[in-house]
Amino acid sequence: MKLDGSYTIPAPREVVWQQLMNPETLAKSLPGCERMQPNPDGSYQAELKVGIGAVKGSYQARIEILNPVSPERYRMKVEGKGAGGFVNGEGLLTLTENGSAQTLITYSGEAQVGGVVASVGQRLLQAAARQIVSQFFQAFAKQVQAVAFPPPSTDPLIPSSPR
Amino acid sequence: MIPQSFEYHAPRTVAEASSLLARLGSDGKILAGGHSLVPMMKLRLAAPKHIVDIGRIAELAHIREEDGTIQIGALATHFNIESSPLLKDRCPLLVETAREIGDVQVRNRGTIGGSLAHADPAADWPAAILALGGEILAVSARGERRIPARDFFLDVMTSALEFDEILTAIRVPALPARGGDAYLKLHHPASGFAVVGVAARVLLNAQGAVQEAAVGITGVAPKAYRATGVEAALRGKSPSARHIEAAASHAADGIEVNSDLYASADYRRHLAAIYTRRALERAAERAAAS
Amino acid sequence: MATPLLGQRVKRKEDPRLIQGRGHYVDDIQLPGMLHMAFTRSLHAHARIGSIRVAAAKAAPGVVAVYTGQDIQGQLGWVPCAAGIEGLKVPRHSCLAIDKVCYVGEPVAAVVAASGYAARDAADLIEVDYEPLPAVVNPEKALAKESPVIHEELGDNVAFVAKLAGGDCASLEADKTLKVIKARFINQRLAPVSMETRGVVANYSPGEDLLTVWSSTQVPHILKTQLAIMNSLDEARCRVIAPEVGGGFGSKLNVYGEEGMACLASRRLGRPVKWIEGRRENLQATIHGRDQINELEVYVRPDGKVVGLKCSIIADLGAYHQLLTPAIPTLTALMILGCYNIPNVFVQTTGVFTNKMATDAYRGAGRPEATYIIERVMDLVAHELNMDPVDVRMKNFPSPDDFPLALPTGVTYDTANYQRSLKKVLKAAGYSRLRKEQERLRKKGKYLGIGLSTYVEICAMGPSSRMPAGGWEFGEVRIDPTGKVTVLSGTSPHGQGEETSFAQIVADGLGIPYDDVTVYHGDTFQVPMGIGTFGSRTTAVGGTAIYQAMGRLKKKMARIAAHQLGVKPGELVFRDRRIETEDGQKSIGFAEVVAEAIFAKQLPPGIDPGLHEHSVFEPSNYTFPFGAHVAVVEVDGETGEIRLRNYYAVDDCGRVLNPMLVDGQIHGGVAQAVGQALWEELVYDENGQLITGSLMDYAVPKAHQFCWFETQNTETRTPVNPLGVKGVGEAGTIGATPAVVNAVVDALKPFGVRHIDMPLKPEKIWRILKQGVRN
Known part of the structure; x- marks a missing residue:
């Protein structure tokens, strides 16, 4: 299955890049991410509870970032197992400046789905994948917003930006 | 085809069901006719810990008219709607849509509420409810809210319902004078779902021009939608073949179109225009004859 | 009912029970102590199997046994292939994959548990480490030199090449008066989709050393022989019953690994084991x-x-x-x-x-x-x-x-x-x-x-000389002391309606009512030999065997009747429950002849008691x-x-x-x-x-x-x-x-x-x- 598209994040490219490389931001943005930990080889291990409507499945995913060219592009490789099947994907993410305050993230990749989802879900797979990707970018945009434009703190004792 | 284990609840009233759902949180899942949820459970794609079967809540199975508005309880089966004399007379689009759903077995068990809540992007009801400008009643322990149909469908199998909300009824306006409607569909040969399904309602003014046209389209995009471009193009025009065809060409304007093994995005886009034209022609004919 | 019955729209004997939901299919079989089996199947089209972790499945509630390919190696024969083609390559085909999987849906492990639910839950707990290999999906690309090879031991992906020639095509190429039309057609892959999926119950009884298998099959006798071989049992120790079978379309003209596994599990556990295929399994792992x-x-x-x-x-x-x-x-x-x-x-x-x-x-x-x-x-x-x-x-x-x-x-x-x-x-x-x-x-x-x-x-x-394992068929007709007729066939109809057409043949031939004839098939202990139902053979071959057996029976009855009537056997006809001369002048009741044959008071010399004939028909x-x-x-x-x-x-x-x-x-x-x-x-x-x-x-x-x-x-x-x-x-x-x-x-x-x-x-x-x- 081919997956491609783009998403505009209202933040400068440097900020977007930093946040894409930030495991904490990723963990907060990945739909249904219940845990994410670094592996010794630099990849990440994540527990994801992914769902569309009543369909929900838990996946153990290994996420790897390959050939990063800061702040322009990197390849991402995801290997997920669980819920009666597997999802393996690899794709290229490219960051383009769209003026000084916006960044266009373009992604293009290929995913291989196996198991029950592959055998019964072809009708909805593409749309469901797009929905999950869009959920990620929406959540990610929020995270980036919080970093780039921290809301003014109402309580001077609580810092307004993440630690 | 054996589901994972689950706990089964059978509340008798909406109040009982909503307090159950509030307690169960995201572990609870409502079962109505079971024709969307049960197959997914058998495939183990869905494995809810708790099933709240609302099938025994008698108050949810009504079909009635109040002041020109048709209200259909969530538990009305497709067959109840297909065979309702009231709807045949007052809202024939629903009857015509019900007829096109699945097969006899599905129509006998499946419910309109279950289908809408499931928000399958190729289900038939969303097209009709959108075209009719209906609203959806949702009840939770927090109270009742009315969701306009156009705000109800969010994405693939995702509706505006919160996990603790029960879809209790659908409200749609009855067919007004000088109004006509139609539902046309290309069936997927295996699933019976809409490869494209178009529901249209046309209101003519006293001069015979289109006062209002409404078009709901399912099967084409990740969610059913109102074809606003078509509607705008037809408003105020005479319902001639040429005007309808020109308007229908906007059926998939600005829409991200689905592609699957049976129909590519190109083909679906084409079908959307053809079926929109045909549905509008039929609706306009009926409006003129009414 | 009017005679002759042959050629009439006679209502099906099968229908009353089927229409009323009173037929018994494999899944209707309940035996005391019965266990249920579920399979973990390959998610990959082509992969090496690393480790298979079964501990969680074994510990799951209700689980009695878990098997992997390693566990059954040497204990259960290969899934058989009967096709005889010169130079055919036959890959080893284990009932559970051993070190490699070669298609999505290939069984990798089997779980036996107290209920179907427990078995399915536990099968989902089995974790298999796969090392994916490139999949060979396109048959034309599979022939290319650079294609990955599915069965390395066979050298390449070509199972066989067969040539059939008649006349002289080469000579036509030179003939310029001829028009040459070229075409390429694709005949796509289909699924048989019988309404009843596959299913099997295997019950090994250690005391009697007897394996009884109920299977949704078109070929009970072939299955009996093959399961006996796979399980190293004498055929006398193996009984296969095809109960009601809800369609096959050829997909049940087979011997499947799941059938072998049910037998192995029952033999090891000494308890009946049931497996019922789900529809998704049916599409993935029943033949296409x-x-x-x-x-x-x-x-x-x-x-x-x-x-x-x-x-x-x-x-x-x-x-x-x-x-x-x-x-x-x-x-x-x-x-x-x-x-x-x-x-x-x-x-x-x-x-x-x-x-x-x-x-x-x-x-x-x-x-x-x-x-x-x-x-x-x-x-x-x-x-x-x-x-x-x-x-x-x-x-x-x-x-x-x-x-x-x-x-x-x-x-x-x-x-x-x-x-x-x-x-x-x-x-x-x-x-x-x-x-x-x-x-x-x-x-x-x-x-x-x-x-x-x-x-x-x-x-x-078909003619046995052209068939992989016999093309004849067995039929038997016997008349019981009450004058009612039992017909046995080695075929195994599963919806076609031969209980009806066989009864028509026999009722007409013996001149007795249709309702007096009962047809049985599908139990290897009841029907001594048979091939089965496929290749549009049941009536033509199986019906003929019954017709011939009936002919022998009629000959015997005619001799007895002739002895009683004082005429020549050849002068007698069977009609309206009587055996009589063509002109009806001399006549004896069918029941009387039956009684005479069975009670044997005054049998003519050289006639053995009983009315019981069989025939094996070999088509030319x-x-x-x-x-x-x-x-x-x-x-x-x-x-x-x-x-x-x-x-x-x-x-x-x-x-x-x-x-x-x-x-x-x-x-x-x-x-x-x-x-x-x-x-x-x-x-x-x-x-x-x-x-x-x-x-x-x-x-x-x-x-x-x-x-x-x-x-x-x-x-x-x-x-x-x-x-x-x-x-x-x-x-x-x-x-x-x-x-x-x-x-x-x-x-x-x-x-x-x-x-x-x-x-x-x-x-x-x-x-x-x-x-x-x-x-």
């Missing part, structure tokens, strides 16, 4: 059908006479051989000439391994492919020479006087009159009127298509049923949607014993055939995932999609068996597919269309329409 690529060269004289046919068949066999996998495409080669005596033929069949489920016999089994090829060819000839398809066929039919007709393919057709069936169906359809209507509609931009198929099939399988040849079909379709010029408007069929299955049963077979067969033409297709993606893995995507035909089928018969009896019957179980599926495709291609003739591959999805048609009118 068809799946061929055909490249053709056809040599035609300017007058439309076809003089040569060359065909390359690439048959996608899947990853392993099931019982008859490699034999199926060789039947395509054998029947490729169809109804036409084309003097020069050359067919090369290449069986190819791919990372998919095995193909095998699916209703028609190789012959629908052959019919599709030759009937599409006839329409291509008509197209190229601008002739009417009727004229092309008439030009190439042999004369009815040419039969028996030996063809260059090596088969000898028994009897036929192809002209008669074609004329009859054209009359039924109003062919010339339809052509005029088509012309009229075309002018209005509407597309009506008229398609023909004139087919011949090879049935009543196959039979060759034939027919002519016409499909009329409407194509929506805007959307490409196809509507089957009319369907006319004239079938000749030899003598018709029960027209209602024949109609039923034709209707069902035509529906399946239309399914192939318009809707059905199993699709594996480039990674070997089956993406039409449920009935939401795999389009099984439904009643509301059809018009009424107008069916008629002609009767050309066969001399191959004394009943004169040829067989009808597959005729519809063999004949109808090309009629529908020919009709759609005919509808699109104004667009210059020569051929469209199946299934004829509306989008394909739309793309053709979009290009616009070409001529």
Whole structure:
């Protein structure tokens, strides 16, 4: 299955890049991410509870970032197992400046789905994948917003930006 | 085809069901006719810990008219709607849509509420409810809210319902004078779902021009939608073949179109225009004859 | 009921119990202490198996045993293949994958537990580490040198290459007066989808050392022999029962790994073990059908006479051989000439391994492919020479006087009159009127298509010399002391209705009421020998065995009656519960003769007591049923949607014993055939995932999609068996597919269309329409 598209994040490219490389931001943005930990080889291990409507499945995913060219592009490789099947994907993410305050993230990749989802879900797979990707970018945009434009703190004792 | 284990609840009233759902949180899942949820459970794609079967809540199975508005309880089966004399007379689009759903077995068990809540992007009801400008009643322990149909469908199998909300009824306006409607569909040969399904309602003014046209389209995009471009193009025009065809060409304007093994995005886009034209022609004919 | 019963629309003996839900299928069997089995299946098309972690499954509630390929190695025989083809490569096929998986859905582990739910839950807990390998999905690419090899020990992905030649095709190439037509057809992969999925209950009783197996099978006796071999048991220690079987379409003419596993588990655990297949498993791991690529060269004289046919068949066999996998495409080669005596033929069949489920016999089994090829060819000839398809066929039919007709393919057709069936169906359809209507509609931009198929099939399988493991059949007739009759057959009908037609044969022959005859089949302890139900053989071969056994019984009864009446046995006839002289002057009651035979008070010398005869019928040849079909379709010029408007069929299955049963077979067969033409297709993606893995995507035909089928018969009896019957179980599926495709291609003739591959999805048609009118 081919997956491609783009998403505009209202933040400068440097900020977007930093946040894409930030495991904490990723963990907060990945739909249904219940845990994410670094592996010794630099990849990440994540527990994801992914769902569309009543369909929900838990996946153990290994996420790897390959050939990063800061702040322009990197390849991402995801290997997920669980819920009666597997999802393996690899794709290229490219960051383009769209003026000084916006960044266009373009992604293009290929995913291989196996198991029950592959055998019964072809009708909805593409749309469901797009929905999950869009959920990620929406959540990610929020995270980036919080970093780039921290809301003014109402309580001077609580810092307004993440630690 | 054996589901994972689950706990089964059978509340008798909406109040009982909503307090159950509030307690169960995201572990609870409502079962109505079971024709969307049960197959997914058998495939183990869905494995809810708790099933709240609302099938025994008698108050949810009504079909009635109040002041020109048709209200259909969530538990009305497709067959109840297909065979309702009231709807045949007052809202024939629903009857015509019900007829096109699945097969006899599905129509006998499946419910309109279950289908809408499931928000399958190729289900038939969303097209009709959108075209009719209906609203959806949702009840939770927090109270009742009315969701306009156009705000109800969010994405693939995702509706505006919160996990603790029960879809209790659908409200749609009855067919007004000088109004006509139609539902046309290309069936997927295996699933019976809409490869494209178009529901249209046309209101003519006293001069015979289109006062209002409404078009709901399912099967084409990740969610059913109102074809606003078509509607705008037809408003105020005479319902001639040429005007309808020109308007229908906007059926998939600005829409991200689905592609699957049976129909590519190109083909679906084409079908959307053809079926929109045909549905509008039929609706306009009926409006003129009414 | 009036006699003779033969030829009457006698109601089915099977129906009261089936209609009322009182039939007993495998899943209805409940035994004390019974356990349930579930399988963990491969998620990958091609992968090495690393470790398999079963601890969590073993510890799960209710679990009794967990098996992997390693656990059963050497304990259970390989899944058998009976096809005999020279040079055939047969990969080892374990009931559970051992170190490699070769298709999605291949069983990797089995869990046995107290309930089906516990077994399924535990099977999901088994974790298998796979090292994925590149999947071989396209059979043509599988033949390339650089292709990954599925069974490394076999060297490459070629399972066999078989050549069939007759006449001299090479000489035609030099003949410049001939037109050469080239074509490439794809006969897509299909799923049989019987309504009842597979299922098995195995019950090994250690005390008696007896393995009893209930299986949803078409071939209980073959299964008994094979399961005995796989489990190293004497056949006497193995009993197979086919209870009610809810359809098979060839998919249950097989021996499956899951059946072997149920036996092994029951033997090890000493308890009954049940496995019932789910629909998703059924689509993934029950045999598939068809799946061929055909490249053709056809040599035609300017007058439309076809003089040569060359065909390359690439048959996608899947990853392993099931019982008859490699034999199926060789039947395509054998029947490729169809109804036409084309003097020069050359067919090369290449069986190819791919990372998919095995193909095998699916209703028609190789012959629908052959019919599709030759009937599409006839329409291509008509197209190229601008002739009417009727004229092309008439030009190439042999004369009815040419039969028996030996063809260059090596088969000898028994009897036929192809002209008669074609004329009859054209009359039924109003062919010339339809052509005029088509012309009229075309002018209005509407597309009506008229398609023909004139087919011949090879049935009543078959002479043992040509069959992998015997082609005879067993029948037994016995008369009980009360005068009621018990009939046993080695065949195993599963919906076709032979309990009815066999009873008709016997009731007529003995001159007794239909209700006095009870037919049994499907239990290897009850029926001593048998082959089974497939290849449209049950009535032609199995019915004949019963007919012969009955003949022996009648001879004996006539001798006893003659002794009593003081006449010669040859003077006696059986009618209206009496045995009497032709003129009715001398007569004795049927019951009296039965009593005499069994109580043996005054038997003539040399006659043993009892009325109990059996026969094994060995056919001298196959039979060759034939027919002519016409499909009329409407194509929506805007959307490409196809509507089957009319369907006319004239079938000749030899003598018709029960027209209602024949109609039923034709209707069902035509529906399946239309399914192939318009809707059905199993699709594996480039990674070997089956993406039409449920009935939401795999389009099984439904009643509301059809018009009424107008069916008629002609009767050309066969001399191959004394009943004169040829067989009808597959005729519809063999004949109808090309009629529908020919009709759609005919509808699109104004667009210059020569051929469209199946299934004829509306989008394909739309793309053709979009290009616009070409001529």
